[in-house]
Amino acid sequence: MAPSATHNRFHSLLAATAIGVYFLLLVGATTALTDAAAACAAWPVCGDGWATPTSAVGWLAIGHRIAAVLIGLLGVVTLIAGVRAGASRQVLAPMILASVLYPVQAALGAVVAIGGAGGTLSAVHLTIGLGIFAFLVASLAWSLERETGDPTEEAVEDVDLSPPVENDYDPNIPTDPRARMLETLKAYVRLTKPRLMWLLCLVAAAGMALAATTTGGLTVEVVLATLGGGVLSIGASGTFNHVLERDIDRRMQRTSDRPLATDLVPVRNALIFGFALAVASVALFAWVNLLAAVLGVAAIVFYSIVYTLLLKPNTVQNTVIGGAAGALPALIGWVAVSGEIGLGGVALATIIFLWTPAHFYNLALAYKDDYERGGFPMMPVVRGETETRKHILYYLASTLVAAGGLAAMEALGVVYALASVAFGAAFLYFTLRLHYEQTESAALRSFHASNAYLGALLLAVVVDTLVV
Numbered sequence: 067m068a069p070s071a072t073h074n075r076f077h078s079l080l081a082a083t084a085i086g087v088y089f090l091l092l093v094g095a096t097t098a099l100t101d102a103a104a105a106c107a108a109w110p111v112c113g114d115g116w117a118t119p120t121s122a123v124g125w126l127a128i129g130h131r132i133a134a135v136l137i138g139l140l141g142v143v144t145l146i147a148g149v150r151a152g153a154s155r156q157v158l159a160p161m162i163l164a165s166v167l168y169p170v171q172a173a174l175g176a177v178v179a180i181g182g183a184g185g186t187l188s189a190v191h192l193t194i195g196l197g198i199f200a201f202l203v204a205s206l207a208w209s210l211e212r213e214t215g216d217p218t219e220e221a222v223e224d225v226d227l228s229p230p231v232e233n234d235y236d237p238n239i240p241t242d243p244r245a246r247m248l249e250t251l252k253a254y255v256r257l258t259k260p261r262l263m264w265l266l267c268l269v270a271a272a273g274m275a276l277a278a279t280t281t282g283g284l285t286v287e288v289v290l291a292t293l294g295g296g297v298l299s300i301g302a303s304g305t306f307n308h309v310l311e312r313d314i315d316r317r318m319q320r321t322s323d324r325p326l327a328t329d330l331v332p333v334r335n336a337l338i339f340g341f342a343l344a345v346a347s348v349a350l351f352a353w354v355n356l357l358a359a360v361l362g363v364a365a366i367v368f369y370s371i372v373y374t375l376l377l378k379p380n381t382v383q384n385t386v387i388g389g390a391a392g393a394l395p396a397l398i399g400w401v402a403v404s405g406e407i408g409l410g411g412v413a414l415a416t417i418i419f420l421w422t423p424a425h426f427y428n429l430a431l432a433y434k435d436d437y438e439r440g441g442f443p444m445m446p447v448v449r450g451e452t453e454t455r456k457h458i459l460y461y462l463a464s465t466l467v468a469a470g471g472l473a474a475m476e477a478l479g480v481v482y483a484l485a486s487v488a489f490g491a492a493f494l495y496f497t498l499r500l501h502y503e504q505t506e507s508a509a510l511r512s513f514h515a516s517n518a519y520l521g522a523l524l525l526a527v528v529v530d531t532l533v534v
Contacts, residue, residue, distance in 0.1 A: 074502075076151040077209060079144040080161075081498055084202040084463075085491045086137035087164075091195040091470050092483035093130050094175070134175065138168055148205075157209045160201035167198050192474060196467050203463035207456050210501045215452035253325035257308050257336060258301030258343070265521060266395045269418055270296045272527040273399025273411050279477035279531050281404040291350045292358065292402040296395055298347035299362050303391075305340035306370035309333055314379075318440040320433055354402045361401060365394040379441065382448045385430070389422030410475060414527075417468045421520055424461035424493075427454050428513035432506045455501050458512070462497055466490050469523060477531045485526035489519040 145161050153161075174191045270292055278284035308315070308326050315327035325331040344366055352359035369391040377384040393415035400411025430437060430444040431454055437444040445454045469486050472478065496515040500508045 076144070076147045076153065077206065077213075077498065079140070079147050080202060080206045080209070081494055083137065083141050083144045084199055084206060085487065085494060086133075086140055087195065087199045087202060088466055088470065088490065089487045090130065090134055090137060091192065091199065092473050092486055093133070094191070094195070131175070134172060138172070141165060141168060148209075153205075153209055154212060157205045157212070160205045164198045164201040164205075167194055167201075171195055171198060192471070196470055199470075200463060200467060203459065207459040207463075210459070210498070211452060211456050214501045214504070215456075216450070250330060253330045254339060256325055257305040257331065257339065259304030259307070262304065263297055263300050265517065265524075266300055266392065267293050267296050268521060268524040268528075269392070269414075270395040270399035270402075272524040273396040273414055274403050275399075275528045275531040276410045276414060276475070276477060277400040277403035277408065279475075280408065280410060283403045283405075288354055288402055291354050292399060295347045295350035295354070295358070295362055296398065298343045298350065299366055302340050302344035302347055303366050303369040305336055305343065306366070307374050309336050309340065310370070310374050314440045314442075318433075318436045320436050321440075351398070351402075355405050357405065357407075358398055358402045361394055361398045365391060365398070368394070380443070382443050382445055384443070385423050385426045385445065389419040392422050393419040410472075413468070413472045413475075417465060417472060417523070418520075420461055420464040420468050421516065422461075424458050424465055424497075425513065425516035425520070427458045427461070428500070428509045428516065430454065431500075432509040432513065451504065455497075455504075458497055458500070462490075462493060462516075478527065479530050481530045482523070482526040485522045489515075489522040493519040 141164070145158075145165055148158055148161060171191065171194050174187065174194065177187070271289075274284060274289060274292060308324055311321075312324070312326035312333070315321040315324045321327060326333060326336055347366070348359050348362055351362040369388075373384070373388040373391055377388055381387075396415040396418055397407055397411050400408055400414070404411075427445055431446050431451060434444070434446040434451070438447045445457065466486070469490070473483060473486070493512075493515045496508075496512040500512045502508075
C-alpha cells in the first residue's frame with residue numbers, strides 16, 4: 067500500500083522530530099559533561115537571565131536551549147500534520163504523551179541550568195528524554211505499518227520449512243592444479259568470514275578504550291593480543307558454521323558457492339583448521355587474563371553450537387537471541403583491560419545486542435526466499451515482511467536509546483554525540499525508505515546503513531576516549 071503525499075510529509079516530520087529529540091539528548095549529555103550549564107547558570111540566557119555567554123561552553127548551553135525551542139515547535143507542527151493526515155488514535159496517543167512530557171523536560175533543563183545537575187536529577191532528565199524519543203518512534207512505526215503494510219499478511223507459525231528446496235547451482239571449480247591451489251587458499255580465508263572481523267574487532271577495541279578510561283591498564287601488548295585473539299575466534303566460529311551448515315548452504319543461492327558446499331575443502335581439514343584457530347585464540351586471550359579466555363570460549367561455543375545448531379534452524383527469535391554472539395566482544399575488550407566485567411562493558415554490549423536484529427532483519431528481507439529454501443524460520447518467512455520492517459524500526463530505536471544511555475559516561479563527548487545522531491539519522495532514513503520501497507535493494511541499503519552506523523559509533527568511542 068502506497069502512502070499518500072500527506073502521510074509522506076507526516077512520516078518525514080515525525081522522523082525529523084524524533085531525531086531532533088535524540089540530538090537534544092546527546093547534546094544535553096555533552097553539555098552536562100562539559101559543565102556548560104555552570105558557565106551559563108541562568109534562564110533563559112546567562113548572567114542576570116539576559117546576558118550573552120562569555121565562553122564557548124556557555125554558547126554550547128545557549129545553542130542547546132535554542133535547539134530545544136525549535137524542535138519543540140517542530141513537534142507541534144508534526145502533531146498538527148498527524149491530525150490533518152487522519153492518523154489513528156494508536157499513532158496520535160504516544161505523540162500526545164511526548165508533547166505533554168516535552169515541557170516537563172524543558173522545565174527540568176531550566177532547573178539544571180539555574181541550580182546545577184545532581185545525579186538523580188540528571189538521570190530523570192535523561193530518562194524522560196529517552197521516553198519522549200521512544201514515544202515518537204512508536205508512533206512512526208505504527209503509522210508506517212498502517213500506511214505501507216500489507217493488511218492481508220498474517221503470521222504463519224506452522225510453515226513447512228523441511229525439507230528445503232534443492233538448488234541447481236553449479237559451482238565452477240578449476241581443474242588446473244595451480245588455479246585450484248589458489249582457490250583453496252582463498253577458500254580457507256572465506257571459512258573465517260573475514261567480512262565480520264573488522265566490525266567485531268572494532269567492538270572489542272571500543273570496549274578496551276572505554277575500560278581504559280576507568281581502570282587504566284591499556285598497553286600495546288594487551289591490544290594486539292586481544293584483537294589477535296578476536297580475529298582467531300571469529301575465524302574459528304565461522305569455520306565451524308561452514309562445517310555445520312554445509313548441506314543447507316548447497317540449497318541456498320547466496321551460500322551455494324561456499325568452500326564446504328562445493329567440496330573444495332574437505333570437512334576433516336576444515337575441522338582441524340577450526341580447532342587450530344580456536345586453540346590459538348584461547349591461548350592469546352589466556353595470556354591477557356583468564357576471564358577473557360573464558361569469554362572467548364563462550365563466544366565460539368555460542369555462535370557455533372547455540373546459534374548455528376539450536377537457534378537458527380528452530381526459532382524465529384534466532385537473530386534476537388543470537389545477538390549475544392556479537393555482544394560478547396564488547397565484554398572481552400572491557401575484561402582484557404580491567405580484568406572484570408564492568409557497567410561500561412555491559413552498556414556497550416547491550417548496544418550491539420539490540421543493533422543486531424535491526425541490522426540482520428534487513429538481510430533476512432533481502433534474501434527471504436533464499437532463507438526459506440534453506441529451511442530457516444527467519445522473521446520475514448514466519449511473521450511476514452510488514453512485521454519485520456516494523457521490528458527493524460523498534461530495534462533501531464532501542465539501539466539509539468541504549469547509545470544515548472552510554473553518552474552519560476564522562477569519557478564520551480562531542481564526537482560520540484555527533485556520530486550517533488548523524489549516522490543514526492541516516493540509518494532511520496534508509497529504514498523509512500525500506501517501508502516505502504519494499505525491495506531487495508532498499509533492504510540492502512538499510513543493511514549497509516546499519517553497518518555504517520555501528521562502525522561510526524564505535525570509532526567515535528575510540529576517538530573520544532583515546533584521542534580527544
